[in-house]
Amino acid sequence: MARFRLSLTAALIGWSLAAAPGSAADLLPLPPPPPLPAPEPVEIGTGWYLRGDFTASDFLKPKDDTLPGTPGAPLTGFRLSSTEGFGGGIGYRFNSFLRADVTADTRSRSRFRDYSSRTNFTEGYNTEAGKLDVTTALFNVYADLGTWWGLTPYVGAxxxxxxxxxxxxxxGTTCLTAECGSGAPNYAIGFQGFDTRANHSSTSLAWAAMAGLSYELGAGLSLDASYRYLEVGKARTGFDVYQQNTRIKDIRANEFRIGLRWAFGPLPFGGFGGDPGIY
Incomplete structure (x- = not known):
């Protein structure tokens, strides 16, 4: 009987030891699920850039736009002086070769002058003068032609x-002979005074073609130098006391611009800021 009790006790101890690991495992809580992957950050502002420019404008000679049937001598000797100005804009780079921006440029007043004479400048002539403001707002598209050693040539419109x-x-009238004026020699020869013409504003279509070169300075900043051919249409003065005015057309300029572009945010094709990345 004692031997039987000893065997039963040993069996119970062995069974308990064998079952203990499984029971302990059943009593432990389940491990927590793995964390969900963090959402990718949404990049706002990708590809955008700001620009600021200094512009030197060399205006070409405009043409006469006098209405048919207007009395008076034809206008000749047109001149618009060179001016300078400033501008700025905001743009977006779509990929490594295509970008677009909206720019606004204002210029200092250009001095305008023309002449007219019924006698082909033999007896006298009229001089017309004034100042012309030109401000433009353009939507521009550019094609960047590749980057070498930080230099990127481009063309645009x-x-x-x-x-x-x-x-x-x-x-004003300047008489060269007595016949030009009232017939009094001492009074007629020389400047005869002037008549003013009212100020006048006009708005018209403008277009431009350009080519340039930019240089990557780093930290999203680029130096930009370009040439731009600009056409801005027509302009006219107001009327004087004789109900006459001056009208000109084909107002054009060769413009040379230098400025800075600052790109902010990662570019849509790799890199950061003004860095064109590898492509």
């Missing part, structure tokens, strides 16, 4: 509107 305003316009 733009279309938009131009605001023009004539200021301080006047016309």
């Amino acid at each position: 733009g279309v938009g509107v131009a605001w023009k305003r004539f200021h301080d316009n006047w016309t």
Whole structure:
């Protein structure tokens, strides 16, 4: 009987030891599930850039736009002086070769002058003078042609509107002979005074073609130098006391621009800021 009790006790101890690991495992809580992957950050502002430019404008000679049937001698000797100005804009780079921006440029007043004579400048002539403001707003598209050693050549074109305003316009008569004036020799020869013409503003279509070169300075900043051919249409003065005015057309300029572009946010094709990445 004692031997039987000893065997039963040993069997119970062995069974308990064998079952203990499984029971302990059943009593432990389940491990927590793995954390969900964090959502990818949404990049806002990718590809956008700001720009600021200094512009030197060399205006070409405009043409006469006098209405048919207007009395008076034909206008000749047109001149618009060179000016300078500033501008800025915001743009977006779509990929490594295509970008677009919207720019606005204002220029200092260009001095305007023309002449007219019924006698082909033999007896006398009229001088017309004034000042012309030209402000433009353009939507531009550019093709970047690749990058070498940080230099990126490009070509582009733009279309938009131009605001023009004539200021301080006047016309005066200069007599070269007594026959030009009232017949009194001592009074007729020389400057005879002037008549003012009212200021006038006009708006018209403008377009431009350009080519340039940019250089990557780092930290999203690029130096930009370019040439732009600009056409801004027509302009005219207001009327004088004789109900006459001056009208010109084909107002054009060769413009040379230098400025800075600052790109902010990762570019859509790799890199950061103004860095064009590898492509």
